[in-house]
Amino acid sequence: MDIKKRIKNLLFFHEPRVERPFILTEDSEAGKYDPGTDKGRAGPESKKNEDLLLKKVKKIKLTKKKESPADEEKSDISKQLSENLNVIEERFSVPLNGDLIIRKFDITVKDSVIPAFLVFFDGLVNTKVINDDILQPLMLLSNLDFKSDRDDVLTYIRSHILPHNQLKEARTHQEVIDMVFFGGCGIYIDSLDVAFVADVKDFPGRSVERPNNELVIRGPQEGFTECLRGNTALIRKRLMDQNLISEDITVGRRSKTPCSILYIRDIANSSLVAEVRRRLKSIETDHIMDAGELEQFIEDNPSLPAPQIIATERPDRVCAMLTEGRVAIIMHGSPFALVVPITNSDIIYSAEDQYLRFPYSNLLRVIRVLAVLMSLLLPGIFLAITNYHHEMIPTDLMLAILSDREKVPFPSVVEVFLMEISFELIREAGIRIPGPIGPTLGIIGALILGQAAVEANIVSPILIIIVAVTGLGSFAIPNFSAGFAFRILRFGFIILAALSGFLGITVGLVLMGLWMVNAKSFGVPFVSPVAPRTTGGFSDAVFKSPVWKQEKRPDFMNTKKKRKQAHISRGWVNRGASAQQSDSGNKNE
Template sequence: MKKLTDWVKKSQKLNNSEPTDDQSSIQKNLTLSLQKIKEDIGKSPDVMVREITIGNEKKTKMACIYIDGLVDKHYVHEFILNPLLFSIREADIDESNLSEESLYEILQKYSLTIGELSCIETYEEVYDTVLSGDSVIILDGETKGYAIGTKGWEGRGVEEPSTEQVVRGPKEGFTETIRVNTALIRRRIRDKSLIFENLQLGKRSKTDISIAYMEDIVDEKIVKEVKNRLSKISIDTILEGGYIEELIQDETYSPFPTIYNTERPDVVVGGLMEGRVAILVDGTPFVLMVPALFVHFMQSSEDYYQRADIASLIRILRFTAFLLSILIPSSYIAVTTFHQEMLPTALLVSLSAQREGVPFPAVVEAIIMELTFEVLREAGLRMPKAIGSAISIVGALVIGQSAVEAGLISATMVIVVSLTAICSFVIPKFNMSIATRMLRFGFMILAATFGLFGIILGLVGLVHHMTSLRSFGIPYMAPFGPIITSDLKDTVIRRSIKNLDTRPRLENQKDINRIDISDGETINPPKQLEGDQNEEK
């Protein structure tokens, strides 16, 4: 301890207590430094400044700064304050190694035992560190400090995703803590090629962002484009991934989403292994993935946990439901208004009898019912869970039955709207379901104006719009347009796992093969043993 005291005397003679010329740099005088820090961020009671001293004969002042509620107090007390006050006195320090900057080396080697340790030299770094949940120590007579990782705020644990539930598959979902989310991905990919690149967005919120990709699989052009678009974001606050999604998307005026979001780690891992890039945002359980194609929104992680024939049947149902959710109301309007000759006579007589007392044309009737259902669905989402489903069900039954009995709506229209709603629920992704709800009204207006010709015209325009979309340079309708035959094996029909031997060609240009050809024999069913064949004979 005497050696440390002698060093303190030497260092205090060399150090000047006057502030530095650069006002952004930490001043040598600890009192002045703490005064500035308290003026800038210390007005709130949760900012804690703990001043301590080391040495016996000649004291050296030191301060530990952190925010109560963002740090783990156990870490601060056991691994910072306690070592600084007691452990450093027991350190055997060689006097020949003492120098003007050696006290920080002594703290790093003999006292501070936390792994996350970095040097900071400006007040801005102090503020960013403290506001991020870490702690800072500053010494009297020094123009730098230490940033110590002590994050420990309360967070939600890993739970089952509420928006992407599956019958078979992992039940883990992302949380609002970015480090927990990166760990969930690391658990599933134990490969050195998995890269995480960190940055901060938001001038005031300074939200932590992490870009994840497989270095030996992903197309470098996609990674470069993601970084370029993120670097152009200039906004004061990022509260959720939706901010970033809207700022970096390819097409603003389109009902179709061009960026995929999920709260399932297995979905992100599957996307990374295909050559896609994941964007993790601190404070939200939803992870963004790019590029996002139309077929991705019609797929579910459970498709790969079932047999190929079952998964293919479910996918066919999804694509069929997508078309039906758009075309059922418009087709009903077109046929009943312009093309009655297409209906069988018995059905036409039944529909005419139902609509005899309805005062509105078919298009007005359909719009009223669709708007009513959308209001009920939105009310069910915003109500408390205990009564939300009950309100939506009772509201739909009461309003639908009462409207039919009052003669305002025909019974057939209630059936049409119900089928449309059920078909929209089949689509796995909620944002794609919203796109069908928006398109539905446009097709109803076209059907009321031009009949079936209007519907065909709308379909042509829809296909033209979808084929013109891009997601980070990749055609939105790939592999249908342009047609890539090798990638069609995992679209509407999913082939068996052993036949999914290549990755999508537009999303990666490096490691195309999923399955090593030399190891292909291990995937085939085992041949019957010779002994079993003899027993059968």
């Protein structure tokens, strides 16, 4: 029974069990509600639902009252500096942590000195900034009078002594600890029950470079790095919109990995943003180190081979998707940004499509669709024709194939599996071998193994061509995860074709179609705008329209603003026509 359930879960999509279901309403359904249509339906059931709704609203209001600022956690920072020092040393396991720096110093005042200390991690901070902007002003340039009011002292330190641009007050030790781990410097001063935290981070990392996986000929040549703020800066550099929001959130109980949720406030659907925020906050795990792990925690259907979240390393592609109403997630320590929701057409698009003229990009899209079909079906079609449907190919070609297979001792299906597995081994070895040797080894290894296999009568020459073309088709798919999905499904189609020829391939295509039609990506149907059919979204869904005709955003996103450019965006065309008309009118006069 357990095996049957697993097979059923793999073949059929099940909505994830959530306490609060999320539905992104389509534009085609928006505005169709008529209050008068429900008056006749009012009854005991609707009354019961209204009572439940009122109870939920009251519960929400009570929860908001409990979370009011009046009931916030009180400060656990003592006015005694020695107590604070003991707490910090205990929390940071001093002296076991060799890279933790606790710098004690005295602040000059009018009549005496006030003890204080700094806490930070060596290697995560800019020590020059600490020396010039924190220690020097407090030790040499301050003129504090601690007899004045506490709030006045805090204001004076923040406004006159410490010139650092990012200085915050922390009321708990945990706030200080969290900031210190993220490149901050904690400042404790005797007689104050509040600590200061200065952002002086200087993480070791690489500079902005060309993307490794999404290379383009035309277009920007910058890719994301592992620095969160550097990645958000790359997006803001290209999208200078005051409505671009970057919300900070932390995932992982122990790793406390910072993440940013980016969206355009007056475009993105509020329900979509709330759902992304809810899924991230509901993650309960000790650590998340990369966007690949985060993607698996928040995707809708883990059993679907096709990716339901786009992972991209290009800031320009993220900006283009944000303007369509999508939401991006950037994670500290990962050079990839996650964008949701997506459709099946997004996984075969390249970032270069936006920068090429529409005839060129449409030609490339046709080639990619053919590459997907070859990568998915070509070995299965070969098996179906050679084993079941001999009449579909010319007799001479059939005789040539049979003559090549006379000395091969294996059945066709074993032959295909043997070559497919060998090709996957060569591909994996080429990736894992370091340096420039990897690609060279892959090409030479494929040539040598293929030639040796043919001469040893292990496989037929035609199958070498089939497997090579299939591999080229998988390499032509722009999305790395989608390429994996098609490689997995290809083995399923090989088995179905070996069992029942084209009938098996047809059954596999139907099951895959049902699978994809039932799938959703953050409330958006995976095969939108085809199923369900919507009124818009076709300007860039299958074939690309001219850029000046892409007037509206995809309506399956249900964005707040539907139009992204004017109906006649090339104003110079109309101005030129009107100028010609005026010139002709002047000549007639």
